[in-house]
Amino acid sequence: MAERVFITGMGMITAIGDNVAENLERLRQQRSGLGFTSYIDTIYKQVLPVAEVKHNNDALFALAGITPREGYTRTTLLGLAAMREALRQAGIADIQSAPTGFINASTVGGMCDTEKVYFDIINPEKNGTFLQYIDTLDCADCTQRIADIVGFSEHIATISTACSSSANALMFGARMIKQGFLPRMVCGGTEALTRFTLNGFNSLKNIDKQFCRPFDQQRTGLNLGEGAAYLVLESESFARANNSRILAEFTGYCNANEAFHPTSPSPDGDGAYEAMKSALAMSGRTLGEVDYINVHGTATLNNDVSEGKALERLFGSGVPRFSSTKPFTGHTLAAAGAIEAIYAVLAIQQGIIFPNLNFKEKMEELNITPVTELMEGVSVNNVISNSFGFGGNNASLVISKYEG
Amino acid sequence: MEELKSKLKAQIIEALNLQDTKPEDIDDNAPLFGEGLGLDSIDSLELMVLLERQYHIKVEDPREGRKILQSVQSMADFIQSKQPA
Amino acid sequence: MAAISPQTTFQGDIFSAPLVHTDKNLLACVEPDYKPFIPANSLRRMTRVLKIGLTTALQCINGSGVETIGPIVTGTGKGSLQDTEKFIREIEQYKETALNPTPFIQSTYNSVNGLIALQVKGTAYNNTFVHRGFSFENALLDSMMLLAEGAPNTLTGAFEEITAEHFYIKSRIGFWKDAPTDNRALYETLTPGSIAGEGATFFLLTGTPAPNSKAALTGFKMLYKPAEAKLAAALAEMAAGADLVLTGRNGDSRYEHYYQQLDTLLPGIPQLPFKHLCGEHDTAGAFGMWLGAQILHAQQVPAQWFPMLKDIPATAGKILLYNHFYGEQHAIMVLERV
Incomplete structure (x- = not known):
């Protein structure tokens, strides 16, 4: 084991x-x-x-x-x-x-x-x-x-x-x-x-x-x-x-490639879907146990359609609360995955969900909208953090509350 | 117009490095993307660079770009509409 | 496996291919015709290292007999230098306006991986390591972990190019020898610097032996800036039973002592140096592994490539490969006959 x-x-x-x-x-x-x-x-x-x-x-x-x-x-x-x-x-x-x-x-x-x-x-x-x-x-x-x-x-x-x-x-x-x-x-x-x-x-x-x-x-x-x-x-x-202070558990991850286009994601989010699905399966958590998704959410035309479609495909009508924190930090490229992994830990530790700033109008391609107000006092046990890159490189991480 | 179109074809071939294509192989009205020449979204960005470098026309919105870059004819029409009469 | 290198390694019989030599201090790849490998519509945009990397990967897959490619893992120290240089230059030349995105896209270190995945529809795990003399080696470690985790196979490789501009840049900080040095005479005079090289090498790896396996990797260690004692202990331990040593010796007087330590530790075992074949670059270790596997598989040494040696071993059963990149990243591998 x-x-x-x-x-x-x-x-x-x-x-x-x-x-x-x-x-x-x-x-x-x-x-x-x-x-x-x-x-x-x-x-x-x-x-x-x-x-x-x-x-x-x-x-x-x-x-x-x-x-x-x-x-x-x-x-x-x-x-x-x-x-x-x-x-x-x-x-x-x-x-x-x-x-x-x-x-x-x-x-x-x-x-x-x-x-x-x-x-x-x-x-x-x-x-x-x-x-x-x-x-x-x-x-x-x-x-x-x-x-x-x-x-x-x-x-x-x-x-x-x-x-x-x-x-x-x-x-x-x-x-x-x-x-x-x-x-x-x-x-x-x-x-x-x-x-x-x-x-x-x-x-x-x-x-x-x-x-x-x-x-x-x-x-x-x-x-x-x-x-x-x-x-x-x-x-x-x-x-x-070592008697270390445990902040959270890193329970799942997946890297999957889209093989679709050098820079653009596929319109249906095949890679994002696969990465989230497999990472979650590895974590042993169910779809319903995901409390928050820190999406890649770059705000490019293609990413958000593709990632949004993948969310709808994976979670159906029960898409968890999600937001992109890139309006706070910008897209920090190589650092983004780690920055957002820390935000995932903070969400779990503080019972907090961060707002997706600057959102006003729902995308016509999607039925879902991000969290727009800061939410405090929420029970957050499992977070998915998404990072998708050029070359069709899709990575999803699952970070969970430490429960002994 | 004909002169502009043949010049444009040569410029497209050069910019996109379409080695086995000759200007006369490109039909004025044939779609540049997908079926026709088999170009993709990166080519569309390169063609916008071509318009900017050669004709000093800037296309800001990629969605607008797609319309302009449908065919050699549509590109030529657009260039002419932007040139001082 | 497959390699495009400064030698004629891509096609034909390497045991009769003459040694390619030059005194330019820069060994450039012998490039094949790419058209049988890459569709013309994709080829038109690609720069050199993308073509070299992708074609080597495809040739490797073709020769492996494997139909479904699993994870794709690569290493490259510098990625596409030609694209990086072009984009820097165009930013300056066009004053940040009307820039062509292609060199930017292709300068991304994982662009070769993306292209391989696109062409073979490889939707499994995909990763690229970019750490000088540990680039290929980390890709190899990642692949070994993937196989242990149950991947049916991995496509594992490395690619590197040297451009005239980058050759000049690195000459300013002592990477290359000052005097023109024929690669056949690389080991004769120890002076600071080596000769530059480039190449792409890919392997199809499996966790268990297959009928067409070329060799087995049975030992592997990376050491970062190790103390001499730590390195010596690792070399001595891994050398047990080896009957041939491949070394990354490169004629650089500043770091020769590491290889001399090896001579002292393993006095009776014959050695073959390989940097006069591929030149010095971040992922030369992958070429060394390719050469070792060729020798083990064919049970023959390409003797014509070693005119500087008097006694050339006829064959080998277990090879110790030791290479380091400018004294910082040290890698030791053990390769055995399957």
Whole structure:
């Protein structure tokens, strides 16, 4: 019998807060983190809203707990800040106290900093400290810098499956625990806003010039965000022997591919349906036991139709309460799965369901609408968290209340 | 108009790298998407880029784009309607 | 299994294929005709590494005899560099307006996985690891877990490309040798840096031996920046019974001591280095595994590829493969004859 996997620590930084407590407070206040960028060099500064972390890199060095130095990208610093909190919350003073793996997720690595010096890097006439950023472009750079500062020496990996990256990181970590490779894993992702991704999604005509409106008839696209989030996962036997404080149980997961189109989901949500269905089956929970779904809900034309159809197909007339928290945090790509997994834990711990901001009008293709008001005092025992990405990559996680 | 359409066909072939297609293979009124040339939604975005780069016409709404990009004829009509007379 | 590499590994008999050599410090892939593999309508948009990766995966499936493909798991250190570079350049050139989305889409690290899934209708698990010298290796670990969890098979592979621009970029931080070095002479002079390479390698893996299995992976370990003692202990333990060692030796004086440690630990076992065949890149370890499996399956060593060696072992029953990427990610595998 494979071990159960528990969540014993969480750390995060997003546009709505530098830690988990601040995120929760802003979710309760229903205050979005969307606005305009202060740090990206783009012609869309005042045109395309983003959910940016409200600190420059110098301030992030302080949050990351290191003195300013070359070679540390915003991606790394956001990740370090979230990592510090996750370890602190799990009561891990020394990562070497037990064999611990680190599974990170990133979509464009240190592009946020390398894109600023790229044309100097390829210019033989130019020389300077920017050369220290050359190796930060790939996705492993942030993982290794975080690992080296914190002191991870066991298994490390970086996953990149676009918008589902950190959901896959959590899944991979949980599977390593279940198969007995390591008793403790820290999993999540980090993502900094870049001119590269902003222009990328804009070239796909997928960005809303207003604040994004998930599941609304008038939605026209997503808003990008940045942030990082990590969760500490422990095997049941380790958590008990270690006397860890258990925040929630990670009961189910599934990754399924759509094989439909390079960037678009299938209109009927085949991948989303399969991922949710299989994750729920693994968790041993019934359809009726799902209390809340934190949907992928990017507010692109295609995603919300596809995901909504999948919800209706799976749950029939009993679709649970659902909302997208992307109007708070923006779409944080590689970090989204882990950020929203933490929100799932908060929903369970606090008995709270977050509102889907900016929703006004039901989509004509669907019969369902998201939760629009903050709900407190609700019994939340099982949450599904969805993350769907380019390449048809669909991941669903089931997070459940810990009941001994 | 005929000149515009043949120019457009050559530009489409180049932009979408339709290696085995010649301008004369493309019928003015044949659908570009699905059945016809077998183009998809990414091609439609690339064709909007073509309109913007070559003709300085910006199509903001992808839904509007689909109508304009039905065929070479509809693209040419749209371009002409946007050109100063 | 299948490989597109700087050697003629994709089609034909590798035991008679001559060694491809150059003194450009960059070993580029010998590319096949892609048209028999990829529909023209898909091919027109694809850049090089997408074609290389997808075609290798398809050839691997064709040769495996497996009809239904299960999970698809890949590793790539850098993904499509050509698309990444193009999109950065176009953002600058067109001042962030009228941008073609294709290079952005294709620069996504999991785009090759998506294309494979699309073409073979692979709707099972799909994952991509992007961690330098642990990219392919994590894909392999993931696949082994999937097989243990009951997957009937996995399509597991790696792909990497080197562009002229990226070659220059990495030359600025000492990745390559300064002097033009013929790959046949890669191991002769130890100087800082190696020679660049690229390639795609795919394997169809099953949890139990099949009639056409090429080799068995019986031991596997990844070590991140290990202390010498920890590495030595792992190598010694895994080398038990091995009669051939494949090494990722690459002529780089800065990291040669790891391979010298291996020489000291295992003095009597013959060694074959493989980086003069594929060049140094993030997922070269996958090429090493492919070569090991070829040797075990054919019970023959492609001797013509090793003109620098005096004594070439005729065959092998158990292979220890040791590779590291610039001293950071170390991987050890044990391959055995089925």
